[in-house]
Amino acid sequence: MTEKDSRTICDLEVRAVGKKYGAFVAVRDVSFTVPKSEFFSILGPSGCGKTTLLRMIAGFVEPDTGDILIKGQSMRGVAPNRRPAHMVFQHLALFPMMSVGENVAYGLRRRGLSAREARQRSASMLARVGLPGSQDKRVDQLSGGQKQRVALARALVLEPALLLLDEPLGALDMQLREYMKLELKQLQAEVGTTFVYITHDQSEALVMSDQVAVMRRGQFEQIGTPRQLYFEPRTAFVASFVGHNNRLRVEVVQQHGDLVLLQHPEGCQSWARAMQSLYPGQAAWTFVRPEVIELLNSPPDGRPFWPVQVQMVWFDGNNTTVEVRHESVDVSLRVALPMTGQWNNLRPGASLFVAWRPENAWAFARGGDE
Numbered sequence: 001m002t003e004k005d006s007r008t009i010c011d012l013e014v015r016a017v018g019k020k021y022g023a024f025v026a027v028r029d030v031s032f033t034v035p036k037s038e039f040f041s042i043l044g045p046s047g048c049g050k051t052t053l054l055r056m057i058a059g060f061v062e063p064d065t066g067d068i069l070i071k072g073q074s075m076r077g078v079a080p081n082r083r084p085a086h087m088v089f090q091h092l093a094l095f096p097m098m099s100v101g102e103n104v105a106y107g108l109r110r111r112g113l114s115a116r117e118a119r120q121r122s123a124s125m126l127a128r129v130g131l132p133g134s135q136d137k138r139v140d141q142l143s144g145g146q147k148q149r150v151a152l153a154r155a156l157v158l159e160p161a162l163l164l165l166d167e168p169l170g171a172l173d174m175q176l177r178e179y180m181k182l183e184l185k186q187l188q189a190e191v192g193t194t195f196v197y198i199t200h201d202q203s204e205a206l207v208m209s210d211q212v213a214v215m216r217r218g219q220f221e222q223i224g225t226p227r228q229l230y231f232e233p234r235t236a237f238v239a240s241f242v243g244h245n246n247r248l249r250v251e252v253v254q255q256h257g258d259l260v261l262l263q264h265p266e267g268c269q270s271w272a273r274a275m276q277s278l279y280p281g282q283a284a285w286t287f288v289r290p291e292v293i294e295l296l297n298s299p300p301d302g303r304p305f306w307p308v309q310v311q312m313v314w315f316d317g318n319n320t321t322v323e324v325r326h327e328s329v330d331v332s333l334r335v336a337l338p339m340t341g342q343w344n345n346l347r348p349g350a351s352l353f354v355a356w357r358p359e360n361a362w363a364f365a366r367g368g369d370e
């Protein structure tokens, strides 16, 4: 292999992989590549096939079709413990009878390293995950977040090409999850190991990942950077699953360049950017993110707007949102409230106006079953 080849080979290449359970297709024709040192997440709702896909990469489930290559080598017929990949589970499976240091050193000892060498490496990995000097502690003396770090140290000390993480933060309480997702991203950047991470939590995927694949019904709908998924979703599912969004049923009235005029069944109209080719009379969804909607005391000049009445104010610090209803028809929107002080006294019943730039709202075709 030339030096150039070794640089262009991805740590993981999944080629047209599929898996059925009886007649049920759990994973359908999935292909993607993950370059070295990337944090790659697979994001999707429960039951979409994430775990099945990860278990195929780890070698616990055999694909029916396709191939999986790690560092350019096909994994066909390669047992899980022979793959240069290591899996971290939500339920961490630490050994309760062993000390923290012994837990981390366990895999090294099994590989035949001397007790001294294994202890040294385990100590230095524990220091890297922010637990210096904790070798002799018992596992039950650690907090949930510390146990999580021990599980990561135990995997990383084996220097796998790929670390496969199955919702590792799922069992932690919300505050710890928020903290650990920043820690995990920092740790990955520091150690440079390639991470493949599965989650149903879009915020985890957006914060930590270089690339995210959005999965639905066994297939990838879109692969992109967090920003691409957030600002340029290619399907209505990605628009509704990534970030918060108002989603409204509409019909296309007419097209003007990239924009479409939409008729809401309740009687009002709005403009949006056509994200697919659409035609007059077509059933569609329109999406408007709460943060792109402006709340105004008077109608804007020369721009489309809706007169609205405030229904609810959900105060949550800088995540405060307001529900507004169109003054004359039954259509409601969530609006993110800018915390500039201007709206501190906003109460239900207030009559205001909302407006958004047409290109900041999106329109997608609506299928017959939606």
Ligand SMILES: Nc1ncnc2c1ncn2[C@@H]1O[C@H](COP(=O)(O)OP(=O)(O)OP(=O)(O)O)[C@@H](O)[C@H]1O
Residues within 6 Å of the ligand: 021, 026, 044, 045, 046, 047, 048, 049, 050, 051, 052, 053, 200
């Ligand atoms: N061993 C199995 N036998 C039969 N069906 C299975 C088996 N494993 C998974 N499935 C089915 O395949 C589908 C995908 O399951 P999978 O666990 O991969 O989804 P997931 O996206 O990881 O969901 P979750 O987030 O709930 O774990 C589900 O409908 C599940 O019921």
